[in-house]
Amino acid sequence: MAKKKSGNVEFAPRGIGDEKSGAVQKGVDLPAATKSKHKDLGLSAAKLKAMYEQMYLQRRFEERAMQQYQKGKFGGFLHLYIGQEAISTGTTFALNDDDDIITAYRDHGWGLCRGISANEGMAELFGKATGCSRGKGGSMHFAKAENHFWGGYGIVGGHIPIGGGLAFANKYEQNGRISTCFFGDGAVDQGALHETFNIAQLWKLPAIFVVENNGYSMGTAARRHTVADIVDRADGYGMKSAVINGMDVFSVYEKMKEIADDVRKNSEPWFVEIRTYRYRGHSMSDPQKYRTKEELEEYQKNDPIERLKTYILENDIAKEAALEKIEEKVEQEVLDAVEFADNSDFPKDEELYEDMFVEDDPYFHT
Amino acid sequence: MAELQFREAIKAAIDEEMAKDEKVLIMGEEVAEYNGAYKTTEGLLDKYGYKRVIDTPISELGFAGIGVGAAMNGLRPIVEFMTFNFAVLAADQIINHASKVKYMTGGQIDCPIVFRGPNASAGQLGATHSVAYDSMYAHFPGLKVIYTSEPGDAKGLLKSAIRDDNPVLFMESEQMYGLKGEVSDEEDYIIPIGKGKIKREGEHVTLVAHGKMYHLAVQAAKELAKDGVECEIIDPRTVKPLDLPLIIESIKKTNRCVILDEAHPFGGLAAEVGFLIQREAFDYLDAPVQRVTLPDVCAPFAKNLFDLWYPSVKQVVDAVNQVTYRN
Numbered sequence: 011m012a013k014k015k016s017g018n019v020e021f022a023p024r025g026i027g028d029e030k031s032g033a034v035q036k037g038v039d040l041p042a043a044t045k046s047k048h049k050d051l052g053l054s055a056a057k058l059k060a061m062y063e064q065m066y067l068q069r070r071f072e073e074r075a076m077q078q079y080q081k082g083k084f085g086g087f088l089h090l091y092i093g094q095e096a097i098s099t100g101t102t103f104a105l106n107d108d109d110d111i112i113t114a115y116r117d118h119g120w121g122l123c124r125g126i127s128a129n130e131g132m133a134e135l136f137g138k139a140t141g142c143s144r145g146k147g148g149s150m151h152f153a154k155a156e157n158h159f160w161g162g163y164g165i166v167g168g169h170i171p172i173g174g175g176l177a178f179a180n181k182y183e184q185n186g187r188i189s190t191c192f193f194g195d196g197a198v199d200q201g202a203l204h205e206t207f208n209i210a211q212l213w214k215l216p217a218i219f220v221v222e223n224n225g226y227s228m229g230t231a232a233r234r235h236t237v238a239d240i241v242d243r244a245d246g247y248g249m250k251s252a253v254i255n256g257m258d259v260f261s262v263y264e265k266m267k268e269i270a271d272d273v274r275k276n277s278e279p280w281f282v283e284i285r286t287y288r289y290r291g292h293s294m295s296d297p298q299k300y301r302t303k304e305e306l307e308e309y310q311k312n313d314p315i316e317r318l319k320t321y322i323l324e325n326d327i328a329k330e331a332a333l334e335k336i337e338e339k340v341e342q343e344v345l346d347a348v349e350f351a352d353n354s355d356f357p358k359d360e361e362l363y364e365d366m367f368v369e370d371d372p373y374f375h376t
Numbered sequence: 377m378a379e380l381q382f383r384e385a386i387k388a389a390i391d392e393e394m395a396k397d398e399k400v401l402i403m404g405e406e407v408a409e410y411n412g413a414y415k416t417t418e419g420l421l422d423k424y425g426y427k428r429v430i431d432t433p434i435s436e437l438g439f440a441g442i443g444v445g446a447a448m449n450g451l452r453p454i455v456e457f458m459t460f461n462f463a464v465l466a467a468d469q470i471i472n473h474a475s476k477v478k479y480m481t482g483g484q485i486d487c488p489i490v491f492r493g494p495n496a497s498a499g500q501l502g503a504t505h506s507v508a509y510d511s512m513y514a515h516f517p518g519l520k521v522i523y524t525s526e527p528g529d530a531k532g533l534l535k536s537a538i539r540d541d542n543p544v545l546f547m548e549s550e551q552m553y554g555l556k557g558e559v560s561d562e563e564d565y566i567i568p569i570g571k572g573k574i575k576r577e578g579e580h581v582t583l584v585a586h587g588k589m590y591h592l593a594v595q596a597a598k599e600l601a602k603d604g605v606e607c608e609i610i611d612p613r614t615v616k617p618l619d620l621p622l623i624i625e626s627i628k629k630t631n632r633c634v635i636l637d638e639a640h641p642f643g644g645l646a647a648e649v650g651f652l653i654q655r656e657a658f659d660y661l662d663a664p665v666q667r668v669t670l671p672d673v674c675a676p677f678a679k680n681l682f683d684l685w686y687p688s689v690k691q692v693v694d695a696v697n698q699v700t701y702r703n
Contacts, residue, residue: 144482151480160485165468171438171445174438174445175442175449176445182446183450202438205439205441206442209442212433364483368488369541373617375617
């Protein structure tokens with residue numbers, strides 16, 4: 011008997027139509043936040059205020075960057091970190107200053123956490139010579155190598171093996187450093203992740219591989235581009251894993267510190283899924299048709315900066331006025347950064363040929 | 377002068393550089409316990425141990441990227457590909473990462489890595505094991521590409537490649553590993569990257585030939601010498617940076633050129649050198665530049681078709697006859 015042809019062949023799961031259902035779609039299911047108080051975590055009042063300032067700086071920097079982009083001050087791609095600040099902040103406070111960090115192109119927040127000043131960051135966005143990458147990289151290629159922030163990469167998943175390589179060097183040199191490698195939920199589908207995880211687990215590389223799962227890979231919801239829970243991939247490699255609430259800086263700090271200590275001691279890699287949400291589109295040109303207003307509003311209730319602010323005020327860590335002072339300082343810092351970037355020069359023409367090679371007088375084919 | 381096999385010259389270079397600098401290490405498929413798929417790393421595991429001589433899984437993209445990260449973070453890795461045919465999987469790491477990281481970060485990050493392994497055809501191995509990749513990688517800024525033809529050149533240039541603080545691709549050939557040649561026993565013998573060599577002097581035509589094609593040029597030159605046609609053979613040794621002045625100087629003398637390249641015609645070294653010669657030495661040419669390349673067809677298996685496909689002495693002789701108007 012000939013098999014009847016099925017009428018409707020489809021491959022990728024559908025997404026369009028979900029938004030009409032009225033229900034709040036959940037990009038990610040946030041696990042419960044930690045119940046630990048700041049004292050349990052060994053965080054002083056000063057540290058909390060520093061965390062608040064760092065997160066607020068990232069937020070205002072990104073908002074200003076968006077505004078400057080819309081004003082036409084610079085072109086290219088702009089991928090904003092708004093909503094994800096707890097991850098960069100919690101992590102960098104948990105790590106040692108010389109632990110290695112590498113990330114993808116949503117990298118401004120990471121740069122600001124690791125010694126890129128607002129001035130250098132804004133100047134880099136504008137493509138000025140005073141930028142952290144001398145205007146040669148732009149938004150996607152922030153870096154501060156002297157602070158062990160290795161950048162800023164534009165190929166989805168391309169930097170994952172490199173994160174493994176940073177750990178390889180640390181293990182080779184026995185220098186007590188660990189490497190952390192951040193990427194988005196879209197990147198977990200790249201073969202580079204599989205190859206790196208296999209090698210990292212086999213060779214016992216001191217690395218933490220972290221997916222900042224914000225529920226969407228550009229315009230595609232996670233359930234439409236990846237099977238199963240992302241974190242479960244670790245099981246296939248026998249790799250240690252964890253899931254963290256990325257909208258709570260305490261949760262990130264607590265768990266990343268615990269994991270970093272383990273990696274430093276045992277030199278075995280971890281795969282961590284930090285669930286978060288980005289309040290803006292994938293990049294500036296994203297019309298965000300793939301999620302509803304209701305969903306966005308639901309997640310904005312989880313704003314990590316508001317959460318920390320509430321904690322600080324409710325626990326009498328600082329008064330409202332003190333926080334306002336921090337906020338004003340940051341506002342000014344970011345405004346100054348725009349002015350700095352505006353007033354800086356573009357790179358000189360000769361710089362087109364600089365930094366291709368190490369030597370002073372390299373060969374260029376003509 | 378010692379007489380060494382090509383593979384021994386490679387090993388000597390790696391050995392000397394590993395002895396000199398703790399940060400040099402080698403990783404690749406079968407490089408350690410198997411002693412190398414082509415024995416280019418024979419004995420290195422015993423000498424340097426498991427930290428510095430590392431067997432990788434079959435994960436070209438993965439271990440190339442790990443090499444890149446390790447190079448960025450202070451080491452000097454040599455990444456061996458069992459052939460550059462397999463390394464196409466690693467092309468993202470070579471092209472998008474190793475070659476660009478210094479520029480994109482405004483100079484902050486260096487990548488002193490060597491990617492090495494066999495390149496181009498090696499007999500009847502089928503279409504996917506027979507592609508020449510040197511010209512393809514030479515296309516991209518930020519990469520140096522070396523493809524030597526003799527053991528002496530291999531040793532001197534591989535040492536330079538390992539010492540170079542930039543990403544370097546060092547290409548070899550399965551079919552040359554057993555080739556014996558003179559290798560300088562000068563202590564710390566280095567050949568600078570980017571310097572070609574005139575390996576045969578002649579007044580009638582310049583042959584530009586690198587890698588296995590150098591040996592084809594030598595055979596063709598012998599044939600032609602019987603008829604009194606003297607070929608000047610230039611082996612560039614390094615594809616990029618290309619030693620163009622050496623080639624142009626020769627053209628000014630001979631006024632005729634045939635380029636040999638075991639790659640396909642579109643956009644390879646033969647095309648590039650041809651363009652450069654007409655730009656730099658137009659008035660010196662007494663005939664158009666000719667080339668002997670593969671056809672625009674992938675490698676067949678059948679012996680007769682393979683022999684048609686692969687450049688032959690006859691093709692080189694015919695091309696020389698063309699530029700000397702002897703036909």
